[in-house]
Amino acid sequence: MMERQDHSFIRRKTSDLETLLSRSDSLEGFLEKGEGSFVESDFISLLGSIFEEKQLTKANLAKRSGISEVYVHQLFGGRRTPSRDRLLCLCIGMGASLKETQELLRRNKDAMLYARSRRDAVIEYGILHRMDLYQVNDMLFKNGEKTLI
16 A cells, blocks of 8 residues: 655754744845745645545545535635534544644644543544544543544
């Protein structure tokens, strides 16, 4: 099975950008040299690009994430903002990688998954092992944790 590639969110290390910024004579020069290394904050555009990469239909995504198709369309249209649990359902439904999931959580201004949290560790395990939403919910339930849906 061929391993798919993750989205590349950051091209330069933060420390490299900080060094470049401290040595730049002008802000414009820094922004030009750093182009392509900045993290975008647009949640909807990242969600859309990951969704397109997965080659799913919105109907299929709705089914796989346990969310209504109407809600999925409203979300992609920018008319809804998902809760953390709904976003995790969407990530699992899309088959997003852990890195993609963490970036979507960050851009949606939600807490990223934290392995020291028992519930988050179960969810993270499911994502890392490419489990579907029903398998993740089953693991959460069996371990006495609140399910995603």
